[in-house]
Amino acid sequence: MNQPEVLRLDVALAERSYPIHIAPGLLDQALIREHVRGNQVMVVSNETIAPLYLERVTAGLADLQCDTLVLPDGEAHKTLATLERIFDALMTRRHSRTTTLVALGGGVVGDMVGFAAACYQRGVDFIQVPTTLLAQVDSSVGGKTAVNHPRGKNMIGAFHQPRAVIIDTAVLATLPEREFAAGMAEVIKYGLIRDPAFLDWLQQQQPALEARQPAALSEAILRSCRNKAEVVAADETEQGNRALLNLGHTFGHAMETFTHYRDWLHGEAVAAGMVMAAHLSAGQGWLEAADVERVRAALAAWKLPVTAPRGMAVEDFEELMALDKKVQNGRLRLVLLKQIGNALVTAEYDPNALMRTLEAFCER
Numbered sequence: 586m587n588q589p590e591v592l593r594l595d596v597a598l599a600e601r602s603y604p605i606h607i608a609p610g611l612l613d614q615a616l617i618r619e620h621v622r623g624n625q626v627m628v629v630s631n632e633t634i635a636p637l638y639l640e641r642v643t644a645g646l647a648d649l650q651c652d653t654l655v656l657p658d659g660e661a662h663k664t665l666a667t668l669e670r671i672f673d674a675l676m677t678r679r680h681s682r683t684t685t686l687v688a689l690g691g692g693v694v695g696d697m698v699g700f701a702a703a704c705y706q707r708g709v710d711f712i713q714v715p716t717t718l719l720a721q722v723d724s725s726v727g728g729k730t731a732v733n734h735p736r737g738k739n740m741i742g743a744f745h746q747p748r749a750v751i752i753d754t755a756v757l758a759t760l761p762e763r764e765f766a767a768g769m770a771e772v773i774k775y776g777l778i779r780d781p782a783f784l785d786w787l788q789q790q791q792p793a794l795e796a797r798q799p800a801a802l803s804e805a806i807l808r809s810c811r812n813k814a815e816v817v818a819a820d821e822t823e824q825g826n827r828a829l830l831n832l833g834h835t836f837g838h839a840m841e842t843f844t845h846y847r848d849w850l851h852g853e854a855v856a857a858g859m860v861m862a863a864h865l866s867a868g869q870g871w872l873e874a875a876d877v878e879r880v881r882a883a884l885a886a887w888k889l890p891v892t893a894p895r896g897m898a899v900e901d902f903e904e905l906m907a908l909d910k911k912v913q914n915g916r917l918r919l920v921l922l923k924q925i926g927n928a929l930v931t932a933e934y935d936p937n938a939l940m941r942t943l944e945a946f947c948e949r
């Protein structure tokens with residue numbers, strides 16, 4: 586039987602450059618092993634993903650000292666306490682500075698293992714093996730790593746780029762529908778901020794993507810990763826345009842916090858946040874009402890939320906948005922759309938237009 590083609594693209598960051606490999610079945614190929622430089626490896630996963638995929642990954646690393654660590658599942662465990670478990674395991678198994686950590690999981694595992702790799706002995710190699718759509722198109726690429734603080738999400742972290750990102754699209758077969766749709770919000774985001782042709786393609790390919798057809802999935806992931814890689818290569822540590830990747834996130838983080846990170850998934854909050862950003866962009870006179878409706882419909886087609894959570898008031902948004910990492914010198918900056926496919930980050934928006942957007946999306 587013919588093997589599907591392995592798609593490859595590179596994140597161009599001089600001496601920190603690395604490849605992204607995309608194809609169904611990559612867990613069973615030698616690719617992960619090829620990116621390990623020393624003779625020790627620790628594969629970190631969680632209790633949901635490990636029974637499904639851990640053995641397939643360790644089978645390819647059998648010629649090395651290969652240790653495993655299975656963490657509890659969930660955003661609630663993305664903490665310094667869990668990070669300490671990773672360090673304990675590394676110390677107990679005497680991992681040296683030439684070890685490689687492998688993150689097998691979604692964004693929670695990837696962000697935590699990446700941060701552990703950034704800190705352990707002042708920095709060791711790590712490989713991202715993302716298993717959710719969101720992690721395959723966003724969190725595994727670009728080197729943002731972090732854990733949460735009780736008072737704020739992703740507040741303790743580092744930039745630390747992986748050695749490689751290995752994307753096995755076949756693992757998405759076991760991903761729950763709701764998680765898949767949440768990942769689609771981040772995919773649609775790339776169309777909205779910088780790739781309008783991709784947005785057209787995504788709308789045409791909706792049935793194929795819903796059916797998780799391998800060719801459509803690989804293409805959607807490749808085009809998403811290419812967009813992300815280009816943005817990251819131009820602004821690795823978010824001094825400027827990398828912030829465009831946060832379209833909808835300022836509104837979204839406020840909604841995630843309001844719902845205690847329990848009721849809404851990150852991608853769901855980002856979906857509603859992107860509709861709010863589009864509405865405000867129209868309030869600025871940049872988008873037409875028809876554009877706002879297009880954004881809303883593209884997300885609603887995936888059954889993603891397109892309005893604020895029940896019970897959330899304008900004052901809740903005002904209070905929670907003031908905590909955003911994009912606040913500079915006391916001014917909240919927002920990612921808005923000049924057109925579909927052309928985003929900007931700006932503090933120069935009309936506060937009255939922002940108020941009208943908040944009022945339009947909150948229940949009275």
Ligand code: NAD
Pocket residue numbers: 631633634658659660663690691692693694696716717718719720723724725726727728729730739756757758759760761764767851
């Ligand atoms: P997640 O890691 O919690 O995964 C979602 C759920 O799916 C979990 O229960 C997980 O165990 C399960 N799962 C994962 N893969 C599976 C599979 N193949 N089959 C069945 N179940 C599977 O959530 P996520 O959406 O992947 O990531 C969200 C996290 O990513 C957040 O913490 C967010 O802050 C972070 N994030 C980071 C960046 C970045 O640039 N570093 C970007 C976006 C989001």
Ligand code: GLY
Pocket residue numbers: 723724726727729827828830831
């Ligand atoms: N997910 C936003 C970023 O990587 O910058």
